[in-house]
Amino acid sequence: MTEAYEGGCQCGAVRYRVTGEPAIVYICHCTFCQVQSGSAFAMAMRVSAENFQLTRGELKSFVRQGENVNLACSFCADCGTRIHHVPDSRPDLVSLKPGTLDDTGWLRPTVHFFARSAQPWVKIPDDAEVFEAMPVGGVMTLVDEGR
Ligand SMILES: [Zn+2]
Numbered sequence: 001m002t003e004a005y006e007g008g009c010q011c012g013a014v015r016y017r018v019t020g021e022p023a024i025v026y027i028c029h030c031t032f033c034q035v036q037s038g039s040a041f042a043m044a045m046r047v048s049a050e051n052f053q054l055t056r057g058e059l060k061s062f063v064r065q066g067e068n069v070n071l072a073c074s075f076c077a078d079c080g081t082r083i084h085h086v087p088d089s090r091p092d093l094v095s096l097k098p099g100t101l102d103d104t105g106w107l108r109p110t111v112h113f114f115a116r117s118a119q120p121w122v123k124i125p126d127d128a129e130v131f132e133a134m135p136v137g138g139v140m141t142l143v144d145e146g147r
Pocket residue numbers: 009010011012013014076077078079080081
């Protein structure tokens with residue numbers, strides 16, 4: 001992995017650049033993420049907000065009220081491609097939607113959240129770290145552990 005990587009939305013209006021160390025990549029099987037992705041799960045990559053830079057276009061966002069945390073969910077104003085989520089309690093933390101990166105071949109999700117609502121046909125790799133739901137403190141727990 002190089003030190004800077006770029007990505008963007010489906011229509012091309014939004015482009016971004018991320019610098020810094022490769023971060024933890026995780027998958028969430030919760031029903032919200034299933035709706036958000038229009039699929040079986042969502043993938044996210046935690047990056048530090050100061051390492052995320054919008055280089056073209058503009059994002060729109062809405063706030064999803066969660067049980068423990070409110071998430072600002074941002075997407076391309078033109079095509080709606082979800083770009084990132086930011087928890088209101090941790091504005092320094094960006095959960096990037098890494099499927100929007102130009103190069104996704106290096107992504108290796110190592111943590112799975114909400115395994116209890118995973119679709120029954122989804123096979124979670126044996127070497128993954130698996131949580132039945134979201135641990136108290138959420139993804140921030142992993143951050144605080146230095147991952
Ligand atoms: Zn777009």
